[in-house]
Amino acid sequence: xxxxxxxxxxxxxxxxxxxxxxxxxxxxxxxxxxxxxxxxxxxxxxxxxxxxxxxxxxxxxxxxxxxxxxxxxxxxxxxxxxxxxxxxxxxxxxxxxxxxxxxxxxxxxxxxxxxxxxxxxxxxxxxxxxxxxxxxxxxxxxxxxxxxxxxxxxxxxxxxxxxxxxxxxxxxxxxxxx
Amino acid sequence: xxxxxxxxxxxxxxxxxxxxxxxxxxxxxxxxxxxxxxxxxxxxxxxxxxxxxxxxxxxxxxxxxxxxxxxxxxxxxxxxxxxxxxxxxxxxxxxxxxxxxxxxxxxxxxxxxxxxxxxxxxxxxxxxxxxxxxxxxxxxxxxxxxxxxxxxxxxxxxxxxxxxxxxxxxxxxxxxxxxxxxxxxxxxxxxxxxxxxxxxxxxxxxxxxxxxxxxxxxxxxxxxxxxxxxxxxxxxxxxxxxxxxxxxxxxxxxxxxxxxxxxxxxxxxxxxxxxxxxxxx
Amino acid sequence: xxxxxxxxxxxxxxxxxxxxxxxxxxxxxxxxxxxxxxxxxxxxxxxxxxxxxxxxxxxxxxxxxxxxxxxxxxxxxxxxxxxxxxxxxxxxxxxxxxxxxxxxxxxxxxxxxxxxxxxxxxxxxxxxxxxxxxxxxxxxxxxxxxxxxxxxxxxxxxxxxxxxxxxxxxxxxxxxxxxxxxxxxxxxxxxxxxxxxxxxxxxxxxxxxxxxxxxxxxxxxxxxxxxxxxxxxxxxxxxxxxxxxxxxxxxxxxxxxxxxxxxxxxxxxxxxxxxxxxxxxxxxxxxxxxxxx
Numbered sequence: 001x002x003x004x005x006x007x008x009x010x011x012x013x014x015x016x017x018x019x020x021x022x023x024x025x026x027x028x029x030x031x032x033x034x035x036x037x038x039x040x041x042x043x044x045x046x047x048x049x050x051x052x053x054x055x056x057x058x059x060x061x062x063x064x065x066x067x068x069x070x071x072x073x074x075x076x077x078x079x080x081x082x083x084x085x086x087x088x089x090x091x092x093x094x095x096x097x098x099x100x101x102x103x104x105x106x107x108x109x110x111x112x113x114x115x116x117x118x119x120x121x122x123x124x125x126x127x128x129x130x131x132x133x134x135x136x137x138x139x140x141x142x143x144x145x146x147x148x149x150x151x152x153x154x155x156x157x158x159x160x161x162x163x164x165x166x167x168x169x170x171x172x173x174x175x176x177x178x
Numbered sequence: 179x180x181x182x183x184x185x186x187x188x189x190x191x192x193x194x195x196x197x198x199x200x201x202x203x204x205x206x207x208x209x210x211x212x213x214x215x216x217x218x219x220x221x222x223x224x225x226x227x228x229x230x231x232x233x234x235x236x237x238x239x240x241x242x243x244x245x246x247x248x249x250x251x252x253x254x255x256x257x258x259x260x261x262x263x264x265x266x267x268x269x270x271x272x273x274x275x276x277x278x279x280x281x282x283x284x285x286x287x288x289x290x291x292x293x294x295x296x297x298x299x300x301x302x303x304x305x306x307x308x309x310x311x312x313x314x315x316x317x318x319x320x321x322x323x324x325x326x327x328x329x330x331x332x333x334x335x336x337x338x339x340x341x342x343x344x345x346x347x348x349x350x351x352x353x354x355x356x357x358x359x360x361x362x363x364x365x366x367x368x369x370x371x372x373x374x375x376x377x378x379x380x381x382x383x384x385x386x387x388x389x390x391x392x393x394x395x396x397x398x399x400x401x402x403x404x405x406x407x408x409x410x411x412x413x414x415x416x417x418x419x420x421x422x423x424x425x426x427x428x429x430x431x432x433x434x435x436x437x438x439x440x441x442x443x444x445x446x447x448x449x450x451x452x453x454x455x456x457x458x459x
Numbered sequence: 460x461x462x463x464x465x466x467x468x469x470x471x472x473x474x475x476x477x478x479x480x481x482x483x484x485x486x487x488x489x490x491x492x493x494x495x496x497x498x499x500x501x502x503x504x505x506x507x508x509x510x511x512x513x514x515x516x517x518x519x520x521x522x523x524x525x526x527x528x529x530x531x532x533x534x535x536x537x538x539x540x541x542x543x544x545x546x547x548x549x550x551x552x553x554x555x556x557x558x559x560x561x562x563x564x565x566x567x568x569x570x571x572x573x574x575x576x577x578x579x580x581x582x583x584x585x586x587x588x589x590x591x592x593x594x595x596x597x598x599x600x601x602x603x604x605x606x607x608x609x610x611x612x613x614x615x616x617x618x619x620x621x622x623x624x625x626x627x628x629x630x631x632x633x634x635x636x637x638x639x640x641x642x643x644x645x646x647x648x649x650x651x652x653x654x655x656x657x658x659x660x661x662x663x664x665x666x667x668x669x670x671x672x673x674x675x676x677x678x679x680x681x682x683x684x685x686x687x688x689x690x691x692x693x694x695x696x697x698x699x700x701x702x703x704x705x706x707x708x709x710x711x712x713x714x715x716x717x718x719x720x721x722x723x724x725x726x727x728x729x730x731x732x733x734x735x736x737x738x739x740x741x742x743x744x745x746x747x748x749x750x751x752x
Contacts, residue, residue: 019245019249019589019590028220029220032219036206051235052240059248072213076210123198124200135203139203139207249591250575267571268569272561272565275550275561332558332561334542335542339537342534
């Protein structure tokens, strides 16, 4: 590994108001954060604003990271919540789950079952709405209310879809591989 | 840390959003703890911005906005008030940047006034004296502190800029009075009778005296001198007559008005003294 | 466009009973001029006069051909002037960026975008581009000095007056300072004061030696140094025939002035030697060996 400073060192420097360290942090993380956000919301301006808000939040509270877990996870937690916040104020804009109607190719299907086994197949068979809820709540760790804001649906819908998705997955897994 | 990493195909599918939910979820989970793969994703994303048309966001532009958001100073409440009142943005900023507008300082002044007003409301005659002694000197003290070198430590470099010092002093004075006068008036409302307004003309007079005196000596010094003189006068008056109404007489009020006019005239005549360092230290 | 210039004719300044400056005649052109002298020599007073912060008690001052006593012309001078005072207090809670931005406002940079770009430019010149968002109160003394230098550099002024710019500044920063001043001095008049001869030797082409309010020397640095040629020698013991003599770091003694015997080990004179000779070893001066007092 080269002698570049690690993220924790950079955060300490940011706490001392070092703009150079802040810039390095941005250059390291803005890229993957932006692509991950854009897979939740296809409005580029919203994603750009969310990225800006994320790094401003990091600047304001660099010691918010307690050293538990990955810094990347901490950053993602800030980023997704900033996106939700922006969506809330923008109103009327639905986030789009990143896979509108892309049917996986046959070989990918095989790949899925080989690499990801049953879960992957079971997930693939869920409707897009249910997939989106699973992604938001289970994978991104949002609360039901935050997921509702992200997906622009009522909270009750989120809860219902989550319930149904879990039921589907359980059933699909109980069935066994096809 | 296992040796498993995203292969190039997976990476491409992830960035181009042609993977499945499960693949994507797996990739994202991996990225959270793998720095080299994150770097590869960043490289792919930022490289794509120039080439294939898969530009996620304009990273350079977002950086500029982010840096501005944390580096450029935000306008304070008072500054925004001044802008709302019609002052151009840069002048509002100039005026707001004075120690006199520091919240702590203002809070202290407000506390003194509140005490005096309450004393007047509940303590009858003596309370009225207390209010009359404090209220007229608050504005001139606040004005003096807005451009005194002791409270404005950056005076020397400020002085030799092309911005007219007179304008700066006057703007700060007006801004401070716009803040201080209503505050004192508000507190004065709890005071019985005409005392609630009797302090106004003396206050204006003292401000004018301080402005004029600042062409000779440091503003804070003259404000303290004026305040001390006033307190002494009030004390004498209280001891002798016991009736605050002496200050309310038309003659006295007219006298203060004359004092204000004369002082302001002197200030304007000698205003060029403001442009250069006084031996104020 | 006329060449930048400053001229003083028989300028004097008194404070009450004290005569801080007397009989000062100067003509300054683009380039870096050092003002050398002990404490109390009148350096700060002279710099304040040049910076239009103080009027002279007598004599005539012309900066860029304009008269600071005439208000309209004084404003004209100040539009092209940068001044770094000896001490600057900073308003509480200000970051470096905020402070320089504030002075830029006073210097009539009304457009925010252009102003912010200029603030970043000068912060970068003094090596503080990464610390713009840091509170000045949280900075070291040397960093604060650099902030006060940055505000003086706003607008690349035609006249730059610096009062002890090297105080508390480390050697690397001094090199940067030299480069910045050299660049500016191609078209601007730069005057800086110091009581360290090595700063003058490193930064200036021209030197003015001030002593008790009067100009003792005014000319090229090389010429002043040359005045000590052949009058500096090293020995193992202090030479009683020398005017001044002191123990150097190597344990030998450096002797300056007076009558050297034949065969002594002459060395190349430094500016400090010439300066000491000029001052004649008068009691107010401590023969500091380039170390800040």
